[in-house]
Amino acid sequence: MSLSESLPLLLAALVTEAAIGYPARLFAWIGHPVTWIGGLIAWLDRSLNRESASFAVRRMAGVAALLILLGVTLAAALALVALCRLAGVLALLPLALLASTLLAQRSLHDHVADVAAGLERDGLAGGRKAVSMIVGRDPESLDEAGVARAAIESLAENFSDGVVAPAFWLGAGGLPGGALYKAINTADSMIGHKHPRHLAFGWAAARLDDLVNLPASRLTALLLIAAAALDRNADAGTAWRAVRRDAQRHRSPNAGWPEAAMAGALGLRLAGPRVYGSVRVEDGWMGDGRAEATAADIRRALTLYRRACLFLWGLAAAGSLAALAL
Template identity: 75%
Template sequence: MPSSATIAPTRMNLSASLPLLVLALTIEAAFGYPQRFYAAIGHPVTWIGRSIGMLDRVLNREASSFVTRKAMGVVALALLLAITIAAAGLAQRLCLSFGPLGLIPLAFVASTLIAQRSLYEHVARVAEGLEQQGLAGGRKAVAMIVGRNPQTLDAAGVARAAIESLAENFSDGIVAPAFWLGVGGLPGIAAYKATNTADSMIGHRTPRHLAFGWAAARLDDLVNLPASRLTALLLVASAALDREADAAGAWRAVRRDAGKHRSPNAGWPEAAMAGALGLRLAGPRVYGETRVEDHWMGDGRAEASAADIRRALTLYRRSCRLLWTLAALLAAVVLL
């Protein structure tokens, strides 16, 4: 644990933020976000979501011009980040006023913005649905984690969608929050989650949000750049430790396919996962009534199954352990 001299109540350097990251990853992996907390007070992301919804209603006026709505989207994002960073900074200042022991409650707060445990549980339910209830069960479970129309998916499509969601959300639900927590403490991870939530809510190219959501979508692309690349490396390294995975195939798929994805970030973890498991992921798919043409990630088989979801979850858990190990090693280096 860092000495009190290394922790300033108003800011956080790496000698404090990296141990904080290790603690937060440990707490979240062990406990997740207890359901009773969610029932009683909601979740920080839902609080952020309500703020985004309010800003959307107030600032995104349909009568305004495209340019005005685009400018209002920038204003909305700036306000959201200012409020989020200020609140997180206040909480961090309060915790660190107690010295090194303040890292413990601060880690509990930070852990609520990481989703290792819940991601595993949601994806595992898709495998369980396919195994126990067939296609109907798989469709019902996968509808909880993907935006595409589940009724257009066969059993293989359901399995691929679950694995794609696992890979992409490993990047933006675990590795990216961890990265920004390690770099910027609680304000860093809170700002990231605010940006990512804004992109999820208003960053899509719908008629209402084409202009207003532009800033959120572009900033989300930017802040996810380092984590998406790191996620791919973690998956490749995890594949090298798994006799049933193909590390060389994962690396080939990343180099060949990651840049072909319509997202500047999603292709990296999806290509790594596809290559490691000998699958093809992404490709053409349907969101609502809209068919999206996208490149395939990987050159393996498209006929994925519940067993492949289980293999992906094993790779994911090993990658989470590697992320924790990397954070712990970096924390040890900065503290020595």
């Protein structure tokens, strides 16, 4: 797809997903593209990841699995684009509906807002229950401030890889570009971790995910800084300084950028040492503000997130006009 097609598609997808999300009844009926991709990844894992094989063989099997995943995803996306184009000038509508399923603006907002509501309504127990739906760490190890920080960290990181990154690749490559990104990101979440079973097999997925998220993580930080500049309850200058100082300290090559921007903008300290299961993970602190975050800080983070999403819409609109004018 050309930029004159993909950028208007991106804008339409962003607006569509924010307006209607992904209906729960539809999910119950047919699942979601991510669950379909996940099913293929699970099958490839069962079929190709032989525990009796050597490390090198399992790494090559992981490369092969990733290539199969990307090939199937690309073929399906191209077929859907061809099918939608049969609608002629109305093709943008079904394409936007399909592309909207690759974005998570609305669901991310709602899940994080549930954590704030849980803390406000039911205290620590309610916050822990809600945050367990969006983070991988042990919620029982978190106090109220830890729950609030975890929710804000999840909002920042998932704004990058659940919204900005798929939007970036939708804009760059249309539905095929967005679908390929989502396949890579889902593979990383399923097999890209350092568990013994996936240390070799998931190596290719993890490295490719790091690569394709590089531009979006930096763009996300800039969007949050821009949003902070228009928010009297946030500080764009501190956000910029936090990104420059702290983003590289994060154990992830990408997550530190949006987390540092969010921390600086809100005057908080995010990331740092955390517990996943029974394993303590040492990580650098993002920002130099207070660590005692609250439900009110989650609400402030959500306001910043909504403003940043509008800036993303603005970029998509400006890009669309520029591409159509060429």
